[in-house]
Amino acid sequence: MAPGPDRGRLVVNTDECKGCLLCVSVCPPKVIERVSVLNRQGYHPVAYKGAGCTACGFCFYACPEPGAITIFRLVKSA
Secondary structure (H helix, E strand, C coil), X not given: CCCCCCCEEEEECCCCCCCCCHHHHHCCCCCEEECXXXXXXXXXXXXXXXXXXXXXXXXXHHCCCCCCEEEEECCCCC
């Protein structure tokens, strides 16, 4: 299924991510994926696929690491 229009933007601090994949499991549009490269702490972090974020915030609230995920809601221009 193709992602819908972006309503937000997800930013992952890969050095804070421990690769628990809780954010991946709760993401309704499934726009977060695990990457194959290791971060500085030796974990496989997650990354935003680049399109389709709804800015629901589920990933932010599911993440046990403060500062690992930041959500930006896009504002419609008038």
